[in-house]
Amino acid sequence: MAAETPAALNPAFAGLTKLGWNAERDAQFAPYLAQGLVPARIAVEDKHFYRVWTAEAELSAQITGKSMHEARSDHTKLPKVGDWVAVKLVPNEAKATIHAILPRRTLITRKTTGREITAQILATNIETVFLVTAADSTFNAARLERMLVMAHESGARPVVILNKIDLAENLEVKLAEAAKAAGEALVLAVCALTGRGVKKLAALIKPGDTVVFIGTSGVGKSSLINRLYGEDLQATVEVREQDAKGRHTTSWREMIFLPQGGVVIDTPGMREFHIWAAGEGSKETFPEIEALSLQCHFRDCTHTQEKDCAVLAALAAGTLPRDRHESFLKLQLEISYLREAEKQAGWQTRKKGNRVAHRVFNKRA
Ligand SMILES: Nc1nc2c(ncn2[C@@H]2O[C@H](COP(=O)(O)OP(=O)(O)OP(=O)(O)O)[C@@H](O)[C@H]2O)c(=O)[nH]1
Ligand SMILES: [Mg+2]
Ligand SMILES: [Zn+2]
Known part of the structure; x- marks a missing residue:
């Protein structure tokens, strides 16, 4: 039998596949299924009140007092729109309590x-x-x-x-x-x-x-x-x-x-965008500068004043537009400012959580 055969989906959750539910989610959900919980997706979030979609219905939902307590020190633990969650149905009411969040893929x-x-x-x-x-x-x-x-x-x-x-x-x-x-x-x-x-x-x-x-x-x-x-x-x-x-x-x-x-x-519009935990993102936004930097003499070249800098050379030769270089430098400045502020605010744990999500996603891709 081919090893790639996907695990069979729990037919009770078939109604969720159009919302993105799949065999991987089925497997993640197994321990909650054993506890009598039901899978649902967070559709609306308003302060601590939620609307969730199960395979059958749309319900209003709240998190448990325990989760609320845990979220006080880390509010990434609060459910967000798009999250897959394990809920306990309130009998005879269109209500549920949210007990767990399945791993966030992105x-x-x-x-x-x-x-x-x-x-x-x-x-x-x-x-x-x-x-x-x-x-x-x-x-x-x-x-x-x-x-x-x-x-x-x-x-x-x-x-x-x-x-x-x-x-x-x-x-x-x-x-x-x-x-x-x-x-x-x-x-x-x-x-x-x-x-x-x-x-x-x-x-x-x-x-x-x-x-x-x-x-x-x-x-x-x-x-x-x-x-x-x-x-x-x-x-x-x-x-x-x-x-x-x-x-x-x-x-x-x-x-x-x-x-x-x-x-x-x-999503509601935002006045300005800031970068959070930037790094890889900057490289992908400026792929031509990333490519050039491989030829810089110094590995940690900032492309501002260094000797044998391939980026500065491209700039002088006119093959790299000046405004791209300027945008790049501005972004680096903003990133370094945010990193510093982030360090002082002690946000390292949150960043770690972020990276895990990337890895899970990349592995799947
Ligand atoms: N002329 C023109 N007007 C548009 C176009 N798209 C949207 N609008 C108008 O722009 C205004 C804002 O549109 P919304 O769709 O509410 O914008 P939004 O991005 O959802 O705004 P927020 O919900 O505040 O974040 C409305 O008056 C729209 O009619 C377009 O392609 N051309
Ligand atoms: Mg809008
Ligand atoms: Zn350089």
Whole structure:
């Protein structure tokens, strides 16, 4: 018998495969099954209240007092949107308690704004991160680069979405800048207003996939998701509130199941992006600089003033654009600042958790 034959799925959980459940999850869940718990996925998170999806129903859920206590010293232990969890059903009520979180295959974090450096998990167990940016006057290639670093660290595939192309001046220039920032990541120009490019976007989401939309407020994340969904999403999801400008702004993270298959996570917009635990992400964002640096004389070359620096040589020869080098240096500065702040805040354990998630993902890929 072929060793590759996948383990048979527990038929009771077949309803979860469209949400990404698989034989690996089945195996992870075995000990909880023995305790009479049921698998579910976190669909909505609002403070300590959750909505979860089981194979049969959508339930409201809360974590146990014990988990709440444990999470006080490490809030990565709190369930996040996208998490697979083990829940105990409350008999005769559409309620459950969350007892455990299954290992996170990928997770996307950002540094929260404020004086303290803390990582906030935006979503977990995602295949693709759509980094949405608008092609209007708010377009900013440097911000896109920072978003890409964050996405590369998540373990998920990043795709750059340039929305609002109907409002773009010099679209070609912006597309070129986006492509340069994106490196090897795909760049898609779309318009949520007219639906242009949305078919191509939809084609990137396969049944069983989970994708997340990330980007600053107002770039059109929810509008694009509405397009992907069809017409009735606004009626289905009443988790929006109107801000002062009368605009619908997403107020919390939520999972949406697309009729054509695939799960989409909408996130509230953020004012700025910061890098959390950067490292590998920077290399992937600047692959040409990474390639050149292999030829630098010093292994720890900073590409600023060293002798026999291949990056500086490429810059002098004009084969490496000056603005790419500048973006790279700016990013390094930001990373070193964050590392220092991180060290002082004693966040090493959290970083370790992050790396484990990468490894699990890479092994699977
Ligand atoms: N002209 C134009 N307007 C768009 C397009 N996409 C979205 N908009 C408008 O931009 C505004 C913001 O769109 P949203 O979808 O709410 O943006 P968001 O990214 O979800 O914003 P937050 O929920 O606040 O993070 C709305 O008024 C949309 O109608 C587009 O392609 N072209
Ligand atoms: Mg929104
Ligand atoms: Zn160098």
